Amino acid sequence: MLIRKTFAIKGMTCAACVAANERTVQKLEGVASVSVNLATERMEVSFDPALVDVSQIEAAVKKAGYEAKLLEKPSSASLSSYEAYGWKRFAISASFSVVILYIAMGSMLGLPLPAFIDHKSSPLAFALVQLALLVPVLIAGKSFYVHGFKSLINLSPNMDSLIAIGTSSAILYSLYSTWRILGGDHEASMQLYFESAATIITLVMLGKNFESQSKRKTSEAVRKLMKLRPSTATILDGEIERKVSIDEVKPNDLLLVRPGERIPVDGRVKSGLSNVDESMLTGESIPVEKAEGFEVFGGTMNLNGSLVIVAEKVGEDTVLAKIIRLVEEAQSSKAPIARLADQISSIFVPTVMGIALLAALGWLLAGQSVTFALTVFVSVLTIACPCALGLATPTAVMVGTGKAAELGILIKSGEALEIVHKVNTVLFDKTGTITVGKPELTDVVAAEGISEDKVLELAASAELSSGHPLANAIVEAARDKGLYLSLPDHVETIAGKGIVAESPDIAVGNEALAQSLGILLSAKAPDLLSESTRLAAEGKTVMFVFDNRAPIGLIAVADQPRPESRAVVDTLRKMGIDVALVTGDNRSTADAIAHSVGISEVYSEVLPAEKASIVKGIQASGRKIAMVGDGINDAPALAQADVGIAIAAGTDIAMESADIILMHNNIGDVVSAIHLSREVIKNIKQNLFWAFGYNILGIPIAAGMLYAFGGPLLSPIFAAAAMSLSSVSVVTNALRLKGYKSGMETRSTNSRALEKRRIDHEKIA
Secondary structure (H helix, E strand, O other), X not given: OXXXXXXXXXXXXXXXXXHHHHHHHHOOOOEEEXXXXXXXXXXXXXXXXXXXXXXXXXXXHHHOOOEEEEOOOOOOOOOOHHHXXXXXXXXXXXXXXXXXXXXXXXXXXXXXXXXXXOOOOOHHHHHHHHHHHHHHXXXXXXHHHHHHHHHHHXXXXXXXXXXXXXXXXXXXXXXXXXXXXXXXOHHHHHOOOHHHXXXXXXHHHHHHXXXXXXXXXXXXXXXXXXXXXXXXXXXXXXXXXXXXXXXXXXXXOEEEEOOOOEOOOXXXXXXXXXXXXXXXXXXXXXXXXXXXXXXXXXXXEEOOOOEEEEEEEOHHHOHHHXXXXXXXXXXXXXXXXXXXXXXXXXXXXHHHHHXXXXXXXXXXXXXXXXXXXXXXXHHHHHHOOHHHHHHHHHHHHHHHHHHXXXXXXXXXXXXXXXXXXXXXXXXXXXXXXXXXXXXXEEEEEEOOOOOHHHHHHHHHHHHOOOOOHHHHHHHHHHHHOOOOOOOOOEEEEEOOOEXXXXXXXXXXXXXXXXXXXXXXXXXXXXXXXXXXXXXXXXXXXXXXXXXXXEXXXXXXXXXXXXXXXXXXHHHXXXXXOEEXXXXXXXXXXXXXXXXXXXXXXXXXXXXXXXXXXXXXXXXXOOOOEEEEEXXXXXXXXXXXXXXXXXXXXXXXXXXXXXXXXXXXXXXXXXXXXXHHHHHHXXXXXXHHHHHHHHHHHXXXXXXXXXXXXXXXXXXXXXXXXXXXXHHHHHHHHHHHHHHOXXXXXXXXXXXXXXXXXXXXXXXXX
């Protein structure tokens, strides 16, 4: 039996590190799959615990030159290898590097330099002072050498290896030049590269610090979700209140939640009355009234009254914790589009080292000096950027899935995020998806001489004790109109026909009920019969109302289309996507609903087991299917579809089978999910184009291609600046997705006002 665990990885700097860790762990017996993400610095491993354990996995990673630590529960703190450097170490490195640069280059720029360190009058002091100033820079950037040479020894060279080899070559050659100066060769003072080594280290540290900051922004969505979770809760122990850590709360604990506080865990109200803002889960802008027996969720905001709740789901079992876990898993997963970068990354660093060596040897054979060849060698090693390749896909996936979560769209994996953009057919379930999922009274038709209110009042009175969804719709409509309802003395439900009440003598049901009561509608109420045929053709459920066996009217109930359904269908069509409806309802009802929302392709009277077969049949024609549903009967179809999309208001089974969950119970988010996926894939392609293009152009330039055609030779310092800029630019491009707006504005116009009110409320609290 396989289990899946997540590890935090320290020490990674580029895509080559990703490949090294995956290769090392994959070799372990019992490991089924391993996926390492550079942006999140997480490793997902599926393995058989009977053959390999966590300690062996951690040991294998350590042997490869990195550090792995099992993550027991979700955490918003994405690790960063370069976090250790920090801005303080960069400041130290930069301060000494500026001085070295001034000493080394000042005279060339006409800047004043004390005679005791002038390269003409005091060449040995000129070299030794630079060497002394370089030492603090090397200490500040020691991780380059520790990780770089360790990876090299393990035959898994990475970006640190390139920096370590390049700067070490420059330093060793400079030490050789210093030895020559000591021997009396003063011309060797012009062959020192201490300032290049110092500047390369400083610029790479600068780039990595910017990269770390940018990477933290990519996981901002998770941190925002984590902030919704209170750190403490108030437990009621009799009359005593105890403030405890949220982790100490157990099921069945009584918790007190005051106005302005966030509800700590999922539970049920035991006492109290208040309004709770649940928009972070549902997207609904209007606060929900909570009283005894009502369900509440951790992370939602209690607005105006005190509540005592019974804790039911705590810790990692709460809805909020599950959302965070889903988002983190998605951000740590890989999109299939990353495979090309992964394949290249595994051979990238050795290839670059080979190119650098061949370029240097080539220029030496062409008659250039050792100094020239060394410049080329260091420049090639320094300009190559495996980081950009490694970050191109995961950063975009992180920002994309995080932005989706902010919009109430939970995308479970990078693979799902990528596949959605290929969807060309969306298949909607009807009940609870295209429709509201709750029957509503739509029509009341009264016979001549009878008022509509009287028809509704009698029907609702008869249905008062039924509890059937259709009955509830009738009763709710009557109460909304303020009609007087009285419970009959006796009520009998006749399956498949309707309901018959006595004292008073009222009956409500279909034509079959009328026949069983001996009432001939075609003779006694032809107008009502004609009207019922018309309403039935519109997909409505029609019920006749009888008073003392006389037909006095009819009422029609229907599960109405969602307000946004028509706009969603129209928008999908404009995006070049076909739309179809699948339902177990009869043909006339299905056609009526489909027509009302603009769907022409309809599959009706479909059994639950047949839905998956229909999806499979459509897929056979070459179409990529997104199935949208909310019920248990949708689960097989959701699993069969290329992408399963579940409405969060539906069943747990449907959500488990789906690749994407719409938390806000709004099918307009189907449009947003597809549109966002397209934007993410476009962003990934831009990143990959830049990462590949940068290396394809940069490495030949560093190797002296421009110089061969009469142009300049690239300095290692500019090579280091370009390398740092490349990885930062990839992450910055991915961060543009944070500004993505919903693909379809179907949400409540009050959402922004509520958000402002909640923020103001939190400030006051």
